[in-house]
Amino acid sequence: MTTTLLDDKKKAARGGRTEPVLTVDDLTVVYEVERPVTAVKNASLTLHRGEILGLAGESGCGKTTLAYAVNRLHRPPARIASGSITFHDRDGSDIDVLALEDASLRAFRWDKLSMVFQGAMNALNPVTTVRAQLRDTLLAHRPRTPRAEVRRRSEEVLTRVGVDPRRLGSYAHELSGGMRQRVMIAMAMLLEPQIMIMDEPTTALDVVVQRDILREIVRLRDELDFAVVFITHDLPLLLEISDRIAVMLEGEIVELDTSERLYREARHPYTRKLLGSFPSLSGERGGFIRSGFDDFAATVDGTDAATTEEDRA
Amino acid sequence: MTNLSPANEPSIVAEAEAEQVARDRAGRKPLSGWRMLLPTMTPWLAVGLVLVGAITLFGIFGPYLVGDPRQIRDIGLTPPSGDFLLGTTQTGQDVLAQLAYATRGSLQIGILVGVLATALSAFFGIYGAYRGGFADEAFSLLSNVFLVIPGLPLVIVISGFVPRESRGLWTIAVVLAVTSWAASARVLRAQTLSVRNRDYVAASKVSGEKPWRVIVVEILPNLLPVIASQFVFAVIAAILGEAGLSFIGLGASNSATLGTMLFYAQNGFALSLGAWWWFVPPGLVIALFGMGLSLINFSIDEIINPKLKNLRQHRRRARKAARLERELARASRRSRPRAQETDAARDVEAAKEVSAR
Amino acid sequence: MTRVHVSDLVKDYSLRSGLRRSRLRAVDHVSLDLVPGRTVALVGESGSGKSTIAKILTRMEKPTSGVVDVRLDDDTPVQGSLYRRQVQMVFQDPFASLNPFHSIEHHIARPLRIHQRTHSPQETHERVLEMLERVNLTPAEDIASRRPHELSGGQRQRVAIARALAPGAQVLIADEPVSMLDVSIRLGVLNLLGRLQREDRLAVLYITHDLATARHFSDEIVVLYRGRVVERGPADAVILDPHHDYTKLLAMAAPDPERVDRVTLTQDGTDRGAIDNSVCFDHFAGEWQEAGVPAARARGEAAARGAS
Incomplete structure (x- = not known):
């Protein structure tokens, strides 16, 4: 019980605070292919300071596109067709993310808003050490950082994500998958961004390692007070870690609510369907039919459960 | 942070395309896997096909349309004219007739070597990699040995060693094939190793498919573009290699090829006498044929790597x-x-x- | 009906780094039984040896020691081509398990032809359509003529299931059959597997890392940790009343919205240094046994170690 997050006091504090850090208004992203595809349709959401916002949806629903657009990382043929993205800096000034130019955009990324990519643990450079990569990132954004400061900061972020600072001299292949993912998170928080976007950061990891990393993220959020956009298809996971959850379906945010309410009283049928897709570990079996010598077998055979709506294609 | 490029670009474009494919082909007879192997028509591919096609047709039918290339006349080194479209050689032989026969000879060598080298590389590359273990180690060692043997010098030594009388088309073809299969075998081995470990190969083994069927039906089709590309390269290399051999007088004794034409032109001092019509046509045919095949090869590359x-x-x-x-x-x-x-x-x-x- | 009795399965891999050779024991004395009509879930993290067991059962790998005994009802052993016919597998990645070059028809027709289930092209074609309809892929005629890239992940996985059943499988090894699919279609594919299992009375080995589906989809759960069985028993008992530290850890780590107030996030309980894989809790026997030793010995020494 080293960390006591989410105890009542803090929860109350966060609940009472509604200072926004990022406002996405009516954002539409279109892929200019032969028949243009609207990947994100009129998405609007507000991210509050220190909040974990879950973004749930299945493959191709546009959740990654949305995250990329917020970061201006989307590449042609994707384009932002309408809408605005505003970043509210800690000092009170507002930044129009869509109007940022080359240099200021680069400064904005990582400094104000950083991203942990899907499969990011394979994005570490295999031929240089962790130390060199942390140093490069830091120097790229804060060119005149003294050497001692670079070392101190690198050690600090690694310690924060629960990696022994002695690992600074290691190469990527010497680290386990969970470690690499932690190093990536360390790198993302190196410049103390106010927002971290995490795109399926734990999908490739084992459940136990995943749990460790989630705990780390929640703890860091409580210590450093950055906002997190957590993208995943794993709704139960989001229900546990996030404050609010946005559910996306075919480019649209169909439901956005607190985790608690989303779980108890989901309004959109798709949300309910997603919730129903995950059998509960300790609860009832839901839509599942146990095989074998089960008395269920006789009763449910009529309901041809295999015909789901997946045959959309 | 250059390594942080988001490699996982959202796949919605691919999905939209797949949907479009599905929509376009709805209600139509489905395309077989073979269709997938054909390159899409581009201007470059068209140029390549036209060049290769024209030269091949010339090689096949040309000899029937021209006179005897060996006939000696007393009109040495006449420039191109109405009678002799490409002029004559030092001994008054018709260059056009020679070119037709020489093209046929070079094509024969090229295709022969292409087939032999591809077969060798396919056997050593694919079979070895599929079997794994000792067979793989042995085949791999063998192709490595052949890879480090310098090709042309070996060819010169072997050709020089074989007496001139018995140095026929086949001898040259075998010599060229033996020295040129190793590089393709390495490439095929690497490809096979990657295909072999895919789940669908495992699945067909689990369902009881015999090893040779697994290779021929499940693995080979996925390697065909690579093999085709290797074949095309082998043909180019063989034609150039044979031309080089003939040029230094070590070619096949009983056949006329573009290389032997160049050899005789060189011996007849065509360059110093300014008889361009004697050495330019064979050189040009070699160059254009090589270019045509390369252009075709680029299109094959697009099949191997759809990203292109x-x-x-x-x-x-x-x-x-x-x-x-x-x-x-x-x-x-x-x-x-x-x-x-x-x-x-x-x-x-x-x-x-x-x-x- | 076919039953599988796996006893004391051991698989060693030799690792070479430089001149040094070392041995990695991927599977250490694993025993399990597959019975017609029942599903056994094999649960564990990556590297725990689950996939090695699947490979040994489908005869893609040879065990270092141990026996895989497959017998028909009348006790005749299943061998050779009959084994290939009766023991089939569904792979994890539906995008990799179908050959992009061939049509869907090819994938299902081949097993039929190999095992002489059909005798003419016409009959084969009809059988293929029948199989596709069984896995709810309609219109079958259209699907049969398509190629894998024209199908969605869930559809492909159904094709893979149809292929596995085509030769007349009695034992089905499902290696994480839904982990690569979109969440909203997982349930459908699992329920399809369940229905086919009931219809054909298949013996199913369901390999997964997902405890929740393991609990609901299977009758018995075998928990694997570093190559050894550390807990086994009826599905509900293992999940709701885990005894072994590793099972407890897994159960705690799995996201579960039912749990009250996100307690697990605040616990630092995932220290794996202390986890001991030399003991195994058997819910059927209701006692601790020794893991990683021959089954007979484990039972014999169970009493001695019971207290630990």
Whole structure:
């Protein structure tokens, strides 16, 4: 019980605070292919300071596109067709993310808003050490950082994500998958961004390692007070870690609510369907039919459960 | 942070395309797997096919249309004229007739060597990699040994060693094939190793498929583009190699090829006598045939690596998207005067962005 | 009906780094039984040896020691081509398990032809359509003529299931059959597997890392940790009343919205240094046994170690 997050006091504090850090208004992203595809349709959401916002949806629903657009990382043929993205800096000034130019955009990324990519643990450079990569990132954004400061900061972020600072001299292949993912998170928080976007950061990891990393993220959020956009298809996971959850379906945010309410009283049928897709570990079996010598077998055979709506294609 | 490029670009484009494919082919007879192996027609492929086709036709039918290439006349070294379209050699032989027979000879060598070398590389590369273990180690060692043997010198030594009388077309073909299969075998081995470990190969083994069927039916089709490309390269290399051998007088004794033509032109001092019509045509045929095959090969490369295929299309779409976004930005700037940057700067940035992709 | 009795399965891999050779024991004395009509879930993290067991059962790998005994009802052993016919597998990645070059028809027709289930092209074609309809892929005629890239992930996985059943499988090894699919279609594919299992009375080995589906989809759960069985028993008992530290850890780590107030996030309980894989809790026997030793010995020494 080293960390006591989410105890009542803090929860109350966060609940009472509604200072926004990022406002996405009516954002539409279109892929200019032969028949243009609207990947994100009129998405609007507000991210509050220190909040974990879950973004749930299945493959191709546009959740990654949305995250990329917020970061201006989307590449042609994707384009932002309408809408605005505003970043509210800690000092009170507002930044129009869509109007940022080359240099200021680069400064904005990582400094104000950083991203942990899907499969990011394979994005570490295999031929240089962790130390060199942390140093490069830091120097790229804060060119005149003294050497001692670079070392101190690198050690600090690694310690924060629960990696022994002695690992600074290691190469990527010497680290386990969970470690690499932690190093990536360390790198993302190196410049103390106010927002971290995490795109399926734990999908490739084992459940136990995943749990460790989630705990780390929640703890860091409580210590450093950055906002997190957590993208995943794993709704139960989001229900546990996030404050609010946005559910996306075919480019649209169909439901956005607190985790608690989303779980108890989901309004959109798709949300309910997603919730129903995950059998509960300790609860009832839901839509599942146990095989074998089960008395269920006789009763449910009529309901041809295999015909789901997946045959959309 | 250059290594942080988001490799996992959202796949919605691919999905949209797949959907379109599905829609387009709805109600039509499905395309077989073979269709997938054919390259899409591009101007370059068309040029390559025309060049290769024309030269091949010339090699096949040319000899029937021209006279005897060996007939000696007393009109040595006449420039091209109505009687002799490509002029005559020092001994008055018709260059056009020689060219027709020589093209046929070179094509024969090229195809023969192409087939032999591809068969050798397929056997050693694919079979070894599929079996694994000792067979793989042994085949791999063998191809490595052949890889480090310098090809042309070995060919010269072998050709020089074989007495001139018995140095026929087949001898040369075998010598060229033996020295040229190793590199392709390595490539095929690598490809097979990757295909072999795919689940569908495991699945067909689990369902009881015999090993040779697994190789021929499940693995081979996925290697066909690579094999085709290797074959095309082997043909080019063989024609050039044979030309080189013949040029230094070590070619097949009983056949006329483009290389032997060049050899006789060299011996007859064609260059110093200014008889360009004697050495330019064979040289040009070799060059054009090589070019044609290379152009075809580029199209095969697009099948092996579909990314190349989509590159052109992708660039076009990217330009369109960048333009639209720019227009949008301009429109919004007009309505919101607080944005101060100039349009020019924005254009430069967009151009940079596009060129960086 | 076919039953599988796996006893004391051991698989060693030799690792070479430089001149040094070392042995990695991927599977250490694993025993399990597959019975017609029942599903056994094999649960564990990556590297725990689950996939090695699947490979040994489908005869893609040879065990270092141990026996895989497959017998028909009348006790005749299943061998050779009959084994290939009766023991089939569904792979994890539906995008990799179908050959992009061939049509869907090819994938299902081949097993039929190999095992002489059909005798003419016409009959084969009809059988293929029948199989596709069984896995709810309609219109079958259209699907049969398509190629894998024209199908969605869930559809492909159904094709893979149809292929596995085509030769007349009695034992089905499902290696994480839904982990690569979109969440909203997982349930459908699992329920399809369940229905086919009931219809054909298949013996199913369901390999997964997902405890929740393991609990609901299977009758018995075998928990694997570093190559050894550390807990086994009826599905509900293992999940709701885990005894072994590793099972407890897994159960705690799995996201579960039912749990009250996100307690697990605040616990630092995932220290794996202390986890001991030398003991195994058997819910059927209701006692601790020794893991990683021959089954007979484990039972014999169970009493001695019971207290630990």
